[in-house]
Amino acid sequence: MNRKHGWKRKNGSVFVALTLLAASLALPGVPRAEAAGLDWPSDQLLPSFSAPAATLDVMDVVTEYKYDAMGPDIRHETGRPDVNGWLAQTSIDAPNKYMVHGPYATDVAVGRHTAFFDLIIDNNTANNDVMVTLDVRDHDTGQVLATRDLRRQDWSYASDYERFQLDFVNPTAGHALEFRVFWHGASYIKVGSVGTESLDRGEEAALFTSLKGIVNREQPRIYSYDNPVKGEEGKYNWLNSLNLGHQDVADNWTLLTKYRNEIEGIVVYDDNVPDTLNLATTIASLEKGIVAPPSLVSKLTAAPYNLPILDDLRGDYANKLAVYQDLYDNYWPDLPHTVIVGLNPDLKGFLRDYASAVGTATVWLDPAVPAEKALLQDFFGDMPYGSGIYMGWWPAEQLGVETASEYGISTIASDFSSNLTVFGGTDRNVDVKPVPAKPQLDDKIYVSLILSDGDNLQYMEHRFKKIWDSANRGDIPLGWTVSPAMLDAMPGVLDYLYDTATVNDALIAGPSGVGYTYPNYWNNQTYLDEYTALSGDYMERAGLKVVTIWNTITGSTNPNVGESFAQNAPNLLGMTAQGGGNGNINVFDGTLPNQVLNANYCYSYDTLELEINNAIAGWDGTAPRFVSIQANPWDVDYQDFVDVVDHFSSNPDIVFVRPDNYFQLMREDLGLPIDPS
Template sequence: MVSRRAFLGTTGLAATGAVAASWFSPTAAPAAAGSGGLSWDRRRLLPRFATARRLQVGDIQHLTGDEQLLLGTLQGAVNRHRPELYFHYDDADKPWLSSIDVPQTVHEDPLELVAAYADRVAGAIVYDPEVRDSINVATTLAGLRGAVVASPELAAAYELPVVDDLRGRFTGQDKVDIYRWQLDELWPQCEHRLLTGLPPTRVVDVEGVTWREVAREAEQIRDESNRDHYTVDVSAELGGEAVYVKFSDGFGNDGWGASVASVSVLADGVEIAAFVPGSPEEEQVLVEGGNSSLGGDGNRFADGGNFFVYRLAPPEGTTTLEVTVDMWNQYVVSATDTAPTRVEPFPHFRDYVVATQAMVVWLDPNGEPGELLSEIFALSEPTTPYLGWFSNDVAGEWGGVDLAATQSVEVLPADFFANGTVLGGVPARISSRRRRAPRTELTDTVYVTMTVGEGDNLQYCQRHMRTLWDNPDRGAAPTNWTISPVLADAAPAIFRYYQETATENDLLVCGPSGAGYTYGGSWPQEDFDAYTDVTGRYLRETGLDLVYAYNNRDDDGWIPMPEWVIDSYRRNTQLGGIMQSWDGGGVIAAGDLPVIGHFNAPGQAVEFKQGLDDYIAQWDGTRPLFVSAGIFAWGWNPTDIAELHQLLAADDRYQVLLGHAFFDLLRRAPNPGPPPPPRPSGQG
């Protein structure tokens, strides 16, 4: 990610592969914005793109963010009319090329495509490097003007005509003012059938940085029992421009990483900094916090592979630097004297934004930014999808999805979804055939079904799910895999791939909470039928008849799905069962459309099995018991699932079933209990 490719001129396209590049001469004149190859059926959430006839392919994963931004917006401007450009943002983009049966030319230097396609765009929208949110405004403008987004340096290097220069346009850095201007000036011209949200910049790791571990909790602790004030000496990192201190998770598989409530810093015994998470004082030193979250107790925590970093700049000549932290749970603290990150434009998904002429924002769902975001949502028709994501990690997710739901908008996580302007035009025959459950006898057994989450997330379906799916142990255990039915629009070939390669032990089920991620209980009741109606259409098209769903939450956690939400699913879909995100298990509703809460346990297979044993400890074996086990997609893989299955199979109390068989028995059970336990609360 740190190399910069030199501008090589406007001729001499180098290529590898079966088709030489010398044939290639894109001479078609630019078409007017809004014309071209998109088609949009009024009953569909997303447009269909034209089918590619020939693709120019380039690996851009080692380019800078500015270069990727330029190529990604070029891709959107070109592919709007007919898909021609396909880029590898990382290795996950390569396998899907096999599903695109058209001639392909692979370019060793994809930056050559800028010059090759220069006459296919109106020119460049130059963003202001001093105002990061101007990258998003430039992206919106690029879609409207048929242009690309470029830094001042790249616009000059490629001699691109400047369509609009945003330098100095926004004198302040208040993002609410910036996006208010965009709403007032650009929204009337934008596509209103979808909304998008992308971070304007990203933090990129600098290669070659060496971290020294200075503190670690050796045990898996999740109950704050080790909370204390810990002092770490980072004097060994003195001598550079600053000292960087990182907090991360010592056990990345269970979600209880380093949690910090306060920090104080002493330089040669004199306090030079003291702050608590979320304060203005912390903001001055927090150089990487996007992968962490603020907890309800005023703490900052980072779980799994996430972390946060503070930059500490002691006075020149300091010989001793000590950091005292109010900290708990599974912490790892490390230090370095080298700036570990840099900030550059966030390039992903911008081809889709430009091609569809959508307006893109990046607004925290809380406070004044949240008020503006709510206003934007309110301008949209019910069931308008919001593609992208929200700031502030988990808190942003909960607040953002909830805010969208209150305005009858569902979310399609898509901020890392790549090449959507190509994949949305690849034809694929998706089977609408639903899988029938085998008719089995109901016995006094603990029935368990295991479901891998995250399937609402388009980029997960494109990226991480493919990695899990390719694990050789997939199929060894009955597993439900959540997937988005909206892939029927966004990437039908991806959906079809999973259908075609599923084993008898793989069952595709709908990801949260249907045709888009949402919290049903937060919708206006008069609009929720519109959501379940469109969900029903996509489920019938894709053959899915089970859904993993969320409901809304309050200060105490998730709320059980109310009857009016269940009734709406019952009226408008052919669902045979709902698994609600719950964390505590239990049957929330019985009958013809049962709802059961997910049971989750921390750790890997052995610890999960122990958690299940504890959960059923009061079961007397005189009636069937049902457990919907949630599998953490970012910490488990099919090998782990197979290990858990072996442990359960060795215990004659348990029987593991696929979801369709599980819910068939649950619908027939006279007393399926137990009811859900009191709502749990976590460190968030």
């Protein structure tokens, strides 16, 4: 297939008129050099960006407006809260009422939208009656903008959330919109969240996010705000916390004028084949261009922008597999192979700027589909076993991470990361705080509390800050999982955490070292040893003395894996294993204690209390007992931890300690050196 613009074929390879990436990024067999604002040493997993400009342009690229069904902005006429959603049940709750209505939002953009409703049904086969009616309503005028009946068999499956959509046009700015779920009383229904995505702003988000990637490749000068979720980091939180100068951009199109001389043209993707957006992202990065939806081509090619079309993908591909096969055959050979980006083409912004800046392949291939898995394995087979990185996320977590693990590739969850091209340019000097002195070892119950998901860079950027900013942080000992890869991707954020940490805050490594992987699935011991050594180096420089190892959510750690960490990450105090829930303790290679978590992914104060009680039951007081309890940050907040520690404070035999002190006490009890370093 011959490209319409900008490319030439020679000996089966793609030659790029602009040799930017050949000079600046890691091509196969070519050393990674400092150029074009990126510094990517051979021993560094991810590149460093230049120091951010003194004043960053802050652009608003919010496309999704999402509201928790149990949140403060949503109202209810029937039903009740139930763990992870708002529930209505037959014979219990009043029928023919609204389970959900609200949030009366006045900031939703005008134009084309797709409303969404995340719903669970407990039985999707009994009959095909109408279960709920969905609608979008302009509260100011009373006009229903769109409506849809959902029948039982409209659900593809039972007992898990499924998203249902409803297209509408928001005609008037500033009117209060509500997203409603009317329950007919015929079945168990749970609502998780409601909201809408702006289709018009989504197309602009693709354009401006790719612009941001090209601009920030030279020097970080643009910062994005794309996460309006209440209770998360907010628009200026990280900017102010990291002392980054900033100014709001009133109209994003002014950025295109401001940086026009840095852009060579546009690459047009095909709305009919959504995955062409990912190919367009890759091509535009190589051509120093930006991606463009068909709807904006006329505007972009006309004055005042006058951008030439570098490539037009419309009509070139029949399906997504053809898109990625062409990417593999004709572009991948000339791209860096150390990092690949996995990004759903429905996500127009977020991590797309990073993919544009770094200039590697952007794909969305599902290992559950045989043909897509085979092509994904072709990409993986060309990547360095043991140090290859898959940035972004998967269609399905476990199968994706398994597939990557079989090729010695780690996943760094980051698809909703918004500003890695800025954070990657912050100061790499991380002032690690030492582990405080442990308490005296006695015949007591020692409990370590851990907050999960810190390996997820988008969580670190968004949700984490809300919890870290709790006014009473420091009241109780807590382990906060983070990613060792923050040394490359977010060094300033990691340094900020140490700078603001209290004596009760312990940073520990999330799964499973420098990236999320299942080490049991690695079939080459030499490469596994290289990975554990690399993880040991990153963890030591990041000050992380404890690591969580995942081998699926229930799998234990194989002896060869534990021994590899013991030998190649000798400064670790201890490891936890995600699976099992029994709290069993063993020692790898005679040096490294490992404990299966007593509980993982606790989702409320009640489950924290329950799991601690289960783990301490039967203790006879004649020897120390060690209890490790993990909770997830999406349902548990800092106050839940404080409350559970307060609950057990009347029992002098229960001592809550940081995870690093916890393993020091365990090491002492096992007769191991308290400080292995």
